[in-house]
Structures are given as C-alpha cells and as structure tokens.
Amino acid sequence: MDLRFSEAQEILRKMVRDFLATECPKTLVRELEQSEKGYSPELWKKMAELGWMGLVIPEEYEGMGYTFQDLTILLEEAGRNILPGPLLTTVISTFPILEAGTEEQKKEFLPKIALGELIITTAQLEADGTFDASGIAVKATAKGEDFIINGTKLFVEMAHVADYIICVTRTKEGATEKGITLFIVDAKTPGVKCEVIPTIAADKLCEVRFDNVAVPKKNMLGKLDEGWPLVETMMRKGAIAKSAESVGAMQTCVEMTVAYCKERVQYERPIGAFQALQHIMANMWTSMETSRYLLYEAAWMESEGQPCAKEASFAKAYTNEAYRDVSQWAIRLHGGIATSYDHDIPLYYRRSKAADTAFGSTDFHRELAAQQIGLK
C-alpha cells in the first residue's frame, strides 16, 4: 500500500493546474456560461495540443496511453479551477468505443478525438428522468442498411456543439436491460435537432430530438440488443470522473473560505477566529478529505481493472452530498459577498447540482450500493 501519487502524476497535476490558472480564468468561465457555444474553441485547441482528450486513448490511435487514474487527476484539477466545455463528456464517450468499437470505428473516431478534431457526447436520459434501463424508450428500427431512430433524449451534455452523439436506444420491446443498442450518430444527420436546456450551471445540457434519423448499420456500437453493459461502464467511469471534479471543486471552496475568514474583520477580529466558523471549516475539510480517499480508491480500482461498481457508487453518492454541503457553507461563511453573481464561490455551488445529477444521483447510487452490499 502506498497512497501517494507518482512523481509523473504530480507533474501532470501541476501542469494542468498551472495551465488552467492562466488559460481559464473565472472571467472566461462566466463569459462561456452566457455564450451560445459554452466552450472556447481556442482553449479546446490548446488542450488538444497537450493531449487531454486523448489522455486515456492508446498511442496507436494518437492518444497518450495514460491510465484512468491519471485522467481523474486531470479532472480533479478541472473541477478545482472549473473548466466549461465538452472535455468530460468527450472522454467518457470514448470508453464504449475503446471497449466495443470495431477496428474500423476505432480508426475512424479515436485519432480525431485524441487530436481534438471532434466532439462526441452521449445521449442517455429521457423524459422519465431515470438512469435505469427502464427509462430508455427512444426507438431504433432496422430498415435496409440503416437503423431509424425516433424519440427525444434529454440532458445530453454539449450536444449542440457535438459532431457525434452516441445514442442509447431501444431495439426490442420492453423496459429491461435487454434490447438496448448504442449507435454513433453524426449530429448533422437530417432529423437531429438540438436545443439547450436552461440549467443552474448553464452547462449546456441539451434536448435532442431524433425524427426519423437514419443511421448506417456500421455505426452500431457493440452488439445489437446488448448495449446496456456499455452504458453501465460509462456510468461507472463517469461517476468516478465526476467525483474527481467534485473533490477538486471542494478543494477550492475550502481554500477560498479559509483564506477569506483569515482576512475579513468583524467585531475587531478576523472572522476565522470565531469558533462557530472554525468548526464549520473543520467539517468542510473533513468532508473533502473523506470524499478524496473514497474517490482515490475507486479511481485506483477502475484503473487496475478491478471490479469496483460498489466503490464507484460509494464515491459518487458521497461526493454528491459533500460537494453540495461544502459549497453551501462556503457561501454562508463568505456572507453577502458570495451571493453576488460576480463572486467565484457561487460558480461552484451552482455546479454542485450539475455534478450531483450527472451519471447518477445520490439516491440512484445508494440503491446500487444497497445491491452491492447484499441487501436482497
């Protein structure tokens, strides 16, 4: 056992941290919230030069061939700084291609993803709002050389700027995990319509309507009717990845709050001298640290290829609440100033809701955990 990061990992962390500090200031974050695209193509290009989109893609497909744990280090820093845009959704969407893609699909998509030449996202949720297979009702029906997709997907991250959308469809009647199939859909196909849903984090989650969208059979990802395990893998990796962002975000909330409480004077002393506030900060720190090692454990297991559905759900369920709690305390300890739109802390608080919803809510992951610990 050795719970330290390697030197190379520390270098990666510092590199990401320094880069984002200069390239992605909060002025840009706010600007992007208001913008139509929601990401900066210039920044995206620079990130591509550093190899971020291809971090976990093998070198033979132009990627960096790093581990999943390395990715979570990058994402922890992204969460710490806040990095708007389609990085996480693109990276998570590459996993089913890596896992189940044909050689042809890999050659077609992976190098372009790695080089930052295309944005890809995944469309899973629908009007029912559940992360379970039972919520998948969008239909794909075989017709000649194509499948025809019909229905509406919701909360598809960055779909409005995506080049490709992995669509999770139902190819067989029913509401179970059987009969789910994934397709890589060119976002420019006729019949695909995107509309951004206004959300707390202004993070460009989209409604995507599929109206008789024809997708060639060769774009089927994995086997017909057997796509659900791929979705589960994506959700598991996504849950860990999102937890990494949340741990990074908590770090900023704690650091900013502690620094502010040492500075701000009321009643002739720094407010950080008030024990009522000290203990809240001690709690915030404890929540962050307990989240951190849950995350590191899950990320390490995923990286080592060990089964870790339980640990991923533990990490996600726990960090969901911890992030929300830490960031709401961060606002309260700053007082009025942090309730202004222009303050940085509310950027984190608003993102705690987005982090909680993505890849499964607290209660969803608690139910998965309940199954894993043997509740019948």
Next chain:
Amino acid sequence: MDFELTEEQKARRKEYFDFCKELEKKRPASFVGLEAVFEVDECWQFHLDCAKEFAKKGWLALAWPPEYGGSGTMMDKVLFADARGYHGIPGVDIFGIGMLAPTVLQAASDEVKKEFLPPIARGEVMWCELWSEPNAGSDLATLSTTAIKKGDEYIINGQKTWNTGAHRADWGFGVFKTDPDARKHHNMTFILLDMKTPGVTVRPIPYIDGDAPFAEVYFDDVHVPAKNIVGQENEGWAVVNLLAGFERSGMGEIMSMFRELEEIVKYCNETKRNGKPLSKDPIVRNRVAQLACELEAARTIAYRIADLQNRNEMALMDASAAKIFYSELGQRFAFVATDLAGPFGQVKHSRWAAADGAWEKAFQECFVTIISMGTNEIQRNIISWYGLGLPRMK
C-alpha cells in the same frame, strides 16, 4: 498510488483474522459492546486470556524496536487492529500498548523502558489513564492533583475521574502537579504508579447504561518512587502531548462497524415487517447504503493515516478528522440500526433484543469515542488551528 497490501501483509492479515476468528468462538455471551471488558468480570478475564495468547505470538509488541521484544511494522499493528475489530476481540490494552508503550519508547529513560515494557509485551500488566479531574477536562493543564517530591518519592493527593478501567488496571499513568508555583505547562510531571499503592481508592462510576466502564480515583498521601516518571520532572505536559499525538487511525472501531454492517444487512434480509422483508423497503435500502458509503470513507481515511504512519510521517489533521468521522459515524450506525429494529431496538441483551442487544448498547455507548480522547470539538479546534492555520482566540 496503490491501495493493495503486499503479499506479505495479506498473509499477516489472514493470520490475524484466522487467529481472532478462533478466539471469537470462546468469547463469553455477556461480551456486548466496546467496554464489556471493564464492565463484566468474565469479559475482563477473557481480555486477560486473549492478551496471553497474543503475547505468545509477539503481537503485543508490534512495531516496537527488537531490543524490547518488538517485531513487525506499523502496518502490521493496523492489520492486527483490523482483525480484532472485526471479530470483536479484546486482549490489547488500549492504554498500555496503544498509548503508554510508544510514549515510553520515545521519552523515557532506559531504566523505565527496561522495567515497564517487558511486562506490557507479555500481557501481564494492564494500565489505566489518570488524566482528567472534576475541574480539568478538555483544559487539562488546569489540573490540581499534586505530587510533591519528598526524598526519592512523590506524595500524591487529590482526585482523578472518568478513568476507564481504573477499577481493573494494575498500574496507572497520570499527570500530576509537581510544582504548584511554576507557570502553566511547566508545573506537572508524568508519573507511573501501582494502583495497589496504599492511599489509592478507586470507585467505579456507572455510565448512562448503568454499567461501569470507568471510575474515579482518590489519592490520599500516595507514595510513589520518584524514578517512575516519563520525560523530565515538571515537563509532563510535553509527554501528554506526545502521547495524545500518537495518532490512532481508529481501524479497530471501523472494522467493528464493518461487522455491524453485515449484521444489519442480515437483519434486513431476514426480518419481515408489514408482510415483507425490511430489505425490500426503499427507505431502509437507502439508509443502510448510506452507512456503507460512509463506512468506506472512514476506512479509506484510516488507511491513509496508516500509510502516513508507516512512513513515519505525521498525520495530526487527518487523525483528528478520522476520529471525528468514525466516532460520529458510530453514532449514526447506532441510530439507524435501532430505528430499523423498530420496538426491538430498545431491548437489552435478552430474548427480544435485536442483534443480541448490540445495537441498544451502541445507542448508549456512542458517546465514548465522541467524548473521550479529546472531544470532537477539541478535534475540530486542532484541525482549525494547526491544520487550517486559523487564528486561535486567547
């Protein structure tokens, strides 16, 4: 980063687990809760028997230097605590082995080391901690029990209180005021004393559940050889801090919660209420899963502390965070478990008790870890002042 134990550590862990599993079969039925050894005669005897068994294996001196019979690493110590926690096995004196021995190793004279360490390693002498007084709790430095030097003896007068197991222990380590005129923090000495010394009176105190895990100790002209000290005379405060700084990861307590979680899951799967198993109730599933989640968080942070300790790095802030977290989690475990058991959650060890009364006991005992070893408020002070560097109000 690597969360995996080495093959050697895995083998050691298995050895500890196998051994404790066998001992569990001999554990008296009256052994319920964390403090049973101090409360029930046959449980104290079981504690002594286990200590002898462990001594034979050399497991009471894990991570000690070889010249005092030590072997193994800090990690072995943690893995051993793992096994004992899971199987609910006593036999390791939390005071003698957990606190005094590492302090003596670091701060006592060779003479004291030679006299006091071997009986601890042999599991022959059990210790208690004589610190708190009626008017000196968190603010221990205001203590008033005196030990005045006369020739080659100290003569102790005054009272200590809340001393866990003082009514069972052979020896006690305490802090006493040795120079009433000196300034605070330089006026007390860390003294070791035989509890059978004339003038020592021990009165067990019933805890909220009526059992007596701790006692108050009165000193009436108690003569103690002046050589029985740790650290310098009048510098006992430094020793107190050294001892308190022996970070405890809480691994034993955490592993006992793993066992409790298994019991809860089993109970939910087997218990029908309203015509269906508790385990089918989504609210029950949610609450139990939340405990499991938090327990894993406690476990990983305990491993982080063990990892730091194993490399001789300090983990003051983490140790405080871990203590807060696992002790308050213990309380949540007790609350959820007694809730799930419905009316049976309140029943003491008897026919209608849920989990043999373990949950009822936990409901009452949860304050032990929350209040003792520095209250959780004091732990939060430590994180704030020493960890986060927040100003300390005088």
